Amino acid sequence: MSNMKATRDAYGEVLAELGAENGNIVVLDADLSGSTKTAVFGKRFPERFFNMGIAEANMIGTAAGLAAAGKIPFVSTFAIFAAGRAWEQIRQSVAYPKANVKIVPTHGGITVGEDGGSHQSVEDIAIMRAIPNMTVIVPADAAETRKAIRAVAAHKGPVYVRLGRNKVPAIFPDDCYFEIGKGCEVLHGTDMTFVTTGLMTGQAVKAAELLKKEGISARIVHIATVKPLDQEIILKAAGETGAIVTAEEHSIIGGLGGAVAELLAENLPTPLKRVGIRDRFGTSGKAEELLKYFGLTAEDLSEAAREVLARK
Amino acid sequence: MHKEKITHLEDIARNLRVSIVKTLHKSQSGHTGGSLSAIDMITALYFHKMRHNPEDPRWKDRDRFVLSKGHAAPAQYVALAEAGYFPKEDLMMLRRLGSHLQGHPDSKGTPGVEVCTGSLGQGLSMANGIALGLRLDNSNSRTYVILGDGELQEGQVWEAAMAAAHYRLDNLCAMVDVNALQIDGEVAKVMNVSPIADKFRAFGWHAIEIDGHDMGAVLTALDKAEDIKGKPTVIVAATVKGKGVSIFEHKASYHGVAPNDDELNEALICLGCFED
Structure with missing residues (x-):
């Protein structure tokens, strides 16, 4: 996997492209534009870029107002501060009125790394998914x-797109x-299915290679849109594998x-094993170390595959 | 200010007060005190200051209104109905299942409502966003937002106050309905927010202090706000919770309570309607 790139870097680039294509796109950030890469847009379109300071609740409300005025706001900060700090603003000011606000945080999950548990959102998908009218996307x-960002810009309504800090394989x-x-x-594949989202799809690709050596044929279904869930492709995989x-x-x-x-x-009902963070907070460490520490490596996925196969 | 204009608006406000108590009596649910304290300002906006078109609620050149203290929804609803945004009969369906008149303003269903409010502290942020959007479009439209004094206890209001001044939103005018009472009692005792005007000035706003029931003063302040350039203006309006109906006035207990039959009759007498 030589072709490595962070999803946040791709976001910064495509957002600036969209800014050139659509004058209604505006961008808000909460003092993290260098990290979230919205600064790329900010540099090209300073009049449509609003740094809201370290005040996420107001940032979300302001974005809702911009949407009410016909703009297409993209709002970025770290995932924990968007989904966590501003959850109720997202619910009341964005999702309830179906405001056309795109919440695109970066630094989702534990691969934030050294900043530790305070900065690693391990529950944002769950709390965003629970809000009516919300679409939740986690690209691989x-x-x-x-x-995804292009599709989100064209889509009418609230969307949460969770991006990552670190480079991930193509x-x-x-x-x-x-x-x-x-x-x-x-x-x-025909023996079992990995249903994965975000960077774990890359881990599943490696896991499938490991399993192949053992004669196990693994299918990988990548779910970028966690909500609304593609029920059909998952039920088909469950039925077939x-x-x-x-x-x-x-x-x-x-x-x-x-x-x-x-x-x-x-x-x-199908034998199922959920690989993820097992009801714990994150901790400081290097991203690769943390994936291992929390059991999110290709080896962990292979082990989980063997476990469900035994229950078939 | 023409005296006839003021008298005309005072008449409208009195009629809207009647409409508020009748609406709340019918629904037997809703916020009486805070609706009556805000209605003079709402009357001044909808029937004098704001450019808007009930025939075309989404008219792009309209001025925008955000009721950040969303529990005063009945006050906005009666004004919208009086202006012609929807039939007055709809008011009798306030808070009923299937009605577009939700307990708190909902932009999805009610013509003339710009955003969803009700969870306190969020409306000024949304008003800021609307004002920023209008400025990006080089629009001359202005944005008005009414907050409650108790609502100022929400930290987000001050994040938004900071941002409005930072972005020099002189197309924004906030009004604070200072009725001095909240559900649990006196604002000053629950969690003091005074001095309100000084706080906004310290945040970079132009602040005007008025009697929120003096129609002439409300109109003068709204005109003055339009003349202030380079910063947002806040009109800090001293009001009386339940204003116009003596049995409701200065009573925190009528914050979220609708009038019963006897109270409706007494209210209508207070408001000069000698109905049964």
């Missing part, structure tokens, strides 16, 4: 991020197809694993 790589080609609400089969492992850089409570568990329990 830079190419998909570019496509999974998708530059001209990949992206549609909000559609999952995609990254690898066809009979065993599911979900994986996300997020708590196993309420995120993709939760959503898939709800879907399968009600429609097609």
